[in-house]
Amino acid sequence: MTPAEVARLRAATPGCASVIHFNHAGASLPSQATLDAILGQLQRETLGGPMETADQSVQARARSAAASLLNTEPEAIAFASSGSAAWGMAFNALGPWQSGERILVGRHEWGGNLACIARAVAAGAQLEVIPCDETGAVSVSALQQMIDPKVKLIALTWLPANGGLINPAEAIGAVARQHGIAYFIDAGQALGQLPCDVQALNCDVLKGAGRKFLRGPRGTALLYIRPGFMERLQPTQLDVLSAPWDGAGFTMRNDARRFETSEVSVALLAGLANALEECNALGTTAIRQRIDGLSRGLRERLLKIPGLTLHNLGPQGHQSGLIAFTLKGWDCVELKLRLAQHGINIGANGVAYTPLDMQARGLESIARIAVSYFNTEEEIDVLLGRLRELAESGSD
Known part of the structure; x- marks a missing residue:
C-alpha cells in the first residue's frame, strides 16, 4: 500500500483522529462507511418499521462478500453473534x-473452544494436545503419529491470541482430509489479516469474528460449513x-443457514457487509504485506527497550501482526490502562485466553500489540516512546 492509500484509509476511519489503536486483535476501528x-x-x-425494512438484499450482500473472502459459495456461510x-x-x-x-487440539487452542470441548470430555471423550515443533507451532509430523480410528476431530486455532504464531493450517488440513477426520479452524485473528482459502x-468448519481485522461491528461473526460436511452436523x-x-x-x-435463527440484527449485518466488501476491495495479499512489514520492524525495535521481553512463537519472518510482550515492573493490565491514558490502545490477556499454551x-499474562494495515510508522514511534518512558519509570 502506498502512503497515499494509507492516508485515504485513515481519513475514512474517524477513530484515527482521536486514538492510536493497536488493539485490532480485540476489536478494530470501523470505517465511516461501515458506521453509515x-x-x-x-x-x-x-x-x-424494523420488520418491514428488513431488506433481504442486506444479508445477501454480506453472504456474498463473505463467500468471496473465503473462496466458497454463499450457501456455505452462516452468520452468528460471535465467533x-x-x-x-x-x-x-x-x-x-x-x-x-479422541479430540486433537493445538497447544494454542482458544479458551472458549476448550470450554465447549470440556462437555465432550465429561461425556467420555479424550482431549489430547498435539506436540509443538521447534518453533512452537503445531507439529504436523507429530499429528500424523497420533492418528487412529478413534480420532473424531482435529481443532486448530490458526493465529493464537497470545503471540505472533501462524500455525500450519493447510498442512494440518491435508492430514485431516487424508484420514477423513473432521477439521475445525478458529480463524478469529486470521480473517482480514491474511489470505484465507x-x-x-x-x-x-471455519469461524471468525467480524469485529477484529475485518473491521466489522461487534456482535457479528462468520461460520463456514463445507457443503459435503453439512449432513454430519445436527444443530x-x-x-x-x-x-x-x-x-x-x-x-x-x-445449507449453512441451519445454524441461523429468524431473529437477526439487519443493521449489524449491513455494517458487516460493508466491512467485508472493503476488505475484498483492498485484497488480503496487500493487507498481509502491509501488516507484515509494520510488525517486523516493530518487533525489532521493541527488543531494544530495556526490561521488555517478547513472547512470540513461530519462525522469525513468518509471524502475524499480534505481538505479545511483558515489561519488567509492570502488570500487563496496568500497562494497558496507563497507555490508554495517553490515547494508545493495546490489549492484555490472561491465562484463560490460551490456557494450555x-x-x-x-505465563500469567501478556500485553499485546496488534498491528493493522492502516497503522503508521509515526504511530509506532509514539507507542515506542511511551513504552521507553514506562520502562524507565517502572510501575508507580
Whole structure:
C-alpha cells in the first residue's frame, strides 16, 4: 500500500483522529462507511418499521462478500453473534460424544473452544494436545503419529491470541482430509489479516469474528460449513428459519443457514457487509504485506527497550501482526490502562485466553500489540516512546 492509500484509509476511519489503536486483535476501528451502513439501516427501521425494512438484499450482500473472502459459495456461510457462539454451535452439532473418542487440539487452542470441548470430555471423550515443533507451532509430523480410528476431530486455532504464531493450517488440513477426520479452524485473528482459502485449507468448519481485522461491528461473526460436511452436523437448536415447515413437518435446511435463527440484527449485518466488501476491495495479499512489514520492524525495535521481553512463537519472518510482550515492573493490565491514558490502545490477556499454551510457557499474562494495515510508522514511534518512558519509570 502506498502512503497515499494509507492516508485515504485513515481519513475514512474517524477513530484515527482521536486514538492510536493497536488493539485490532480485540476489536478494530470501523470505517465511516461501515458506521453509515449501520445507522442507515437503523434509520430505515425507525421510520418504516424494523420488520418491514428488513431488506433481504442486506444479508445477501454480506453472504456474498463473505463467500468471496473465503473462496466458497454463499450457501456455505452462516452468520452468528460471535465467533465463540459459531464454533460452539458447530462443535455441539457433532455430538453426541462417545467414550473413548479422541479430540486433537493445538497447544494454542482458544479458551472458549476448550470450554465447549470440556462437555465432550465429561461425556467420555479424550482431549489430547498435539506436540509443538521447534518453533512452537503445531507439529504436523507429530499429528500424523497420533492418528487412529478413534480420532473424531482435529481443532486448530490458526493465529493464537497470545503471540505472533501462524500455525500450519493447510498442512494440518491435508492430514485431516487424508484420514477423513473432521477439521475445525478458529480463524478469529486470521480473517482480514491474511489470505484465507477454505478449499486450500481443506477444513470442514471455519469461524471468525467480524469485529477484529475485518473491521466489522461487534456482535457479528462468520461460520463456514463445507457443503459435503453439512449432513454430519445436527444443530442442538432449531427454529422456523433453520428448519422450515414443509407442510408435513419441520425439515432442516441443507445449507449453512441451519445454524441461523429468524431473529437477526439487519443493521449489524449491513455494517458487516460493508466491512467485508472493503476488505475484498483492498485484497488480503496487500493487507498481509502491509501488516507484515509494520510488525517486523516493530518487533525489532521493541527488543531494544530495556526490561521488555517478547513472547512470540513461530519462525522469525513468518509471524502475524499480534505481538505479545511483558515489561519488567509492570502488570500487563496496568500497562494497558496507563497507555490508554495517553490515547494508545493495546490489549492484555490472561491465562484463560490460551490456557494450555500460557501454562506450558509459565505465563500469567501478556500485553499485546496488534498491528493493522492502516497503522503508521509515526504511530509506532509514539507507542515506542511511551513504552521507553514506562520502562524507565517502572510501575508507580
